[in-house]
Amino acid sequence: MSVPEKKFLSDIEISQANSMEHIRDIASKLHITEDDLEMYGKYKAKLPIKLIDEAKVAKSNLILVTALTPTPAGEGKTTVSIGLTEGLNKIGKKAIVVLREPSLGPVFGIKGGAAGGGYSQVVPMEDINLHFTGDFSAIEKANNLLSALLDNNLQSRTRSLGIDPRTIAWKRVMDMNDRALRDITIGLGGTANGIPRQDGFNITPASEVMAILCMAKDFSDLKDRLGNIYVGQTFDRKPVYARDLKAENAMAILLKDAINPNLVQTLEGNPAIIHGGPFANIAQGTNTILATKMGMTLSDYVVTEAGFGADLGAEKFLDIKCVSGGLKPKAVLLVATIRALRYHGGATKEQYNDANVSRVEKGFVNLEKHIENMKKFGLNPVVAINSFFTDSDEEVALVKEKCKAMGVNAIVSKGFADGGVGTKELATAVVNEIENGNNNFKQLYDWNAPVKVKIETIAKEIYGADGVEYSKKALIQLDKIENLGLDKLAICMAKTQKSFSDNDRLTGRPTGFKVTVREFEFASGAGFVIPILGNMMRMPGLPAIPASEGMSIDNNGKISGLS
Numbered sequence: 294m295s296v297p298e299k300k301f302l303s304d305i306e307i308s309q310a311n312s313m314e315h316i317r318d319i320a321s322k323l324h325i326t327e328d329d330l331e332m333y334g335k336y337k338a339k340l341p342i343k344l345i346d347e348a349k350v351a352k353s354n355l356i357l358v359t360a361l362t363p364t365p366a367g368e369g370k371t372t373v374s375i376g377l378t379e380g381l382n383k384i385g386k387k388a389i390v391v392l393r394e395p396s397l398g399p400v401f402g403i404k405g406g407a408a409g410g411g412y413s414q415v416v417p418m419e420d421i422n423l424h425f426t427g428d429f430s431a432i433e434k435a436n437n438l439l440s441a442l443l444d445n446n447l448q449s450r451t452r453s454l455g456i457d458p459r460t461i462a463w464k465r466v467m468d469m470n471d472r473a474l475r476d477i478t479i480g481l482g483g484t485a486n487g488i489p490r491q492d493g494f495n496i497t498p499a500s501e502v503m504a505i506l507c508m509a510k511d512f513s514d515l516k517d518r519l520g521n522i523y524v525g526q527t528f529d530r531k532p533v534y535a536r537d538l539k540a541e542n543a544m545a546i547l548l549k550d551a552i553n554p555n556l557v558q559t560l561e562g563n564p565a566i567i568h569g570g571p572f573a574n575i576a577q578g579t580n581t582i583l584a585t586k587m588g589m590t591l592s593d594y595v596v597t598e599a600g601f602g603a604d605l606g607a608e609k610f611l612d613i614k615c616v617s618g619g620l621k622p623k624a625v626l627l628v629a630t631i632r633a634l635r636y637h638g639g640a641t642k643e644q645y646n647d648a649n650v651s652r653v654e655k656g657f658v659n660l661e662k663h664i665e666n667m668k669k670f671g672l673n674p675v676v677a678i679n680s681f682f683t684d685s686d687e688e689v690a691l692v693k694e695k696c697k698a699m700g701v702n703a704i705v706s707k708g709f710a711d712g713g714v715g716t717k718e719l720a721t722a723v724v725n726e727i728e729n730g731n732n733n734f735k736q737l738y739d740w741n742a743p744v745k746v747k748i749e750t751i752a753k754e755i756y757g758a759d760g761v762e763y764s765k766k767a768l769i770q771l772d773k774i775e776n777l778g779l780d781k782l783a784i785c786m787a788k789t790q791k792s793f794s795d796n797d798r799l800t801g802r803p804t805g806f807k808v809t810v811r812e813f814e815f816a817s818g819a820g821f822v823i824p825i826l827g828n829m830m831r832m833p834g835l836p837a838i839p840a841s842e843g844m845s846i847d848n849n850g851k852i853s854g855l856s
Contacts, residue, residue: 304410304418305418305854308560311560316335316338317332320564329341331550339553342511342552344591345583349591353589355623356596356624356727357610357622358370358626360663361633362659372409372679374392375392376707376716377626377716382713383720390415390563392407392580395407395425397423398498400855401469401470403835405840412560414560415560426555428506428550428570430468432506433467435502437466439524439535439544448488456528457525458488459490461524462814464495466494467496467497470832470833471832472832474494475493475830478490494832503569506548507577508819508820509581509583511583512552519545521534521536522534522816522817561712564591567584573605573609574600574787575829577610577613578601582617585597596626603666604663604666604755604793605786605790608666608751608755611736612737613783615736616783622672624732625670625673626674628676630678631689631692632646635647635649636656636800637657637800638654639656654695659793659800662793669737669754671735673732676701678704689705704718705719744784745761749761755793756808757802758794764811764812774822779822784821784824785822786826788826788827795808
C-alpha cells in the first residue's frame with residue numbers, strides 16, 4: 294500500500310490521499326479467512342465473536358492509553374494510540390489498536406471525530422466518523438424500542454403492569470447534540486396518542502444499552518443484561534425491569550450484528566478494531582470487552598484507550614471493565630501535551646501555544662497526580678509527550694526530568710507528523726516496561742464495599758478530595774439503590790472532565806475541596822451505580838458555531854471539513 298507524501302494537509306485530506314487495502318487483505322494478516330468476515334463494502338467488516346479465544350487472551354499484552362486532565366480540544370489519546378500501534382509494528386511486534394466508535398454529536402459539535410489525526414489515523418475516516426457499520430443506530434433503536442414498549446404498557450387496559458409514570462427512569466436517545474430534547478412532554482393530543490408524561494432524550498453514547506453492549510461477555514449475557522434494565526416502579530412500589538415488558542429478546546435482535554466488533558485499518562495498513570462508544574464523563578468510556586478480547590486473541594500487543602483524563606476513563610477501565618472482564622493490563626501510557634501543562638499552569642486559551650517553562654513547571658502537578666494514581670493500581674506508566682510544533686526544547690526537557698524523578702519514562706511521540714516512524718522510541722519504551730515485569734494490576738476498591746465507601750475511595754484516592762457530600766435527593770436515591778440490592782455494583786462516576794474536582798474551573802491539582810453527589814442513577818443491566826457530581830448532562834448541546842458549518846460535500850460525494 295502507499296502512504297501519501299507529507300504536506301500540511303488536514304486530517305481528512307491525509308485520509309483521502311491514502312491508498313487503502315481491501316479488508317480481506319487486512320484480515321489475512323490476522324489469519325482470518327474471508328468466510329469469517331461480514332464485509333461492509335471494501336474497507337470495513339464485522340468479526341464474529343466466535344473467534345475469541347480465552348487462552349490466547351491470557352497470553353496477550355494489553356496496553357491502556359490514558360491522559361492527563363485535557364484542555365477542551367483534547368490531547369490526542371486516539372492519535373497516540375494509533376501511532377503507538379504503528380510504532381510497535383515498526384519494531385517487529387504484532388500489534389493491533391482497539392478503539393471506541395465516534396458519536397455524531399461531537400463530530401458535528403465542537404470536539405470532532407475519533408479516528409485519530411495527521412499520519413496516525415484509522416481509515417476509512419469518513420465512514421468511521423459518520424454511520425460506520427450502523428452500531429450506534431442499532432443501539433438507538435434497541436433503546437427506543439424499550440421506550441415504546443414502556444409507553445404502550447401504560448396505555449394498555451388488559452396487560453398493564455401498573456407502572457407509575459412519575460417513576461419512569463428510562464429515556465429515549467438519539468446520536469446528536471440537541472439540548473432542546475433534554476426535557477420534553479410526550480403523549481399529548483388525546484387518548485389515542487398515549488399517556489401524557491414528562492420525558493427526555495439522552496445522547497446515544499449515554500444509553501445503558503451502549504454500556505451493556507460494552508460490558509457483555511457473549512450474546513446470552515447481552516440478553517440477560519438487557520432484561521435487567523430498570524425502567525421504573527409500579528404504583529405499589531414494586532420495581533419494573535425490561536424483562537417484565539418482555540423486551541430483552543426483541544432488543545437483542547436489533548443488536549445481533551452490533552455485538553460483533555468492527556475491523557478496519559490504520560494508514561500504514563495495520564489492523565484496527567473499533568467497537569462501542571460510551572463517553573467517559575457520564576459512562577465507562579471504553580470500547581467493548583468483546584472487542585478488547587478479540588484484539589488480544591488476534592495479536593500479541595493490544596493498544597486501547599479510555600476517554601478523557603485518567604481520573605475518568607482509566608479509573609473506570611481498571612475498576613469496572615478489567616474487573617468484570619477478567620482483564621489485566623501490562624502497561625499504561627499516559628498522554629501529556631505541553632499546551633495542557635501550560636493550561637494547568639495558568640495559561641489562557643490564547644496562551645496555549647506560547648512557550649513558557651514556568652507555566653509548564655507549575656502545571657506539572659496535574660500530570661504528577663495522574664502518575665501517582667496509576668501507581669495506586671500497581672501500574673508504572675510511560676508518559677507520551679504528544680508533540681506539537683509550538684513545544685520548546687526547554688519545556689520538553691523539564692517534563693522528562695520531572696517524570697524521571699518519579700521513576701517514569703517520558704518519550705516524545707511524533708505519530709501525528711511521522712506515523713509509526715515517529716513512535717518507534719515510544720513503542721520500545723512501552724515494550725521494555727512490559728518486559729521488566731514490574732507492573733501488577735490491582736483494583737482500587739472492592740465492589741462488595743458499601744456504596745459510600747466506594748465513592749469516597751475514588752474521590753479521595755483519585756481526585757484528591759477531602760471528602761464527599763450528598764444532597765437530600767441523592768440520599769433518598771441511595772436508599773432505593775440499597776433496597777433494590779444494587780449496592781454491590783461497581784461505581785461509575787459522572788463528573789466533569791475538566792478538573793480532578795467537580796468544579797471545572799479548578800485546574801492543575803486542586804486541594805482542600807469536597808465533591809458533591811447531586812443525585813444517583815444506576816445501570817442495573819450494565820452493572821454499575823452512577824453518582825452524578827455537579828451539573829453533568831447526558832444530552833450535550835451544540836456550540837455557538839458548530840463544526841457542521843465548516844463541512845461540505847461535492848457532486849462526487851467527496852467530503853471536506855470533517856475532522
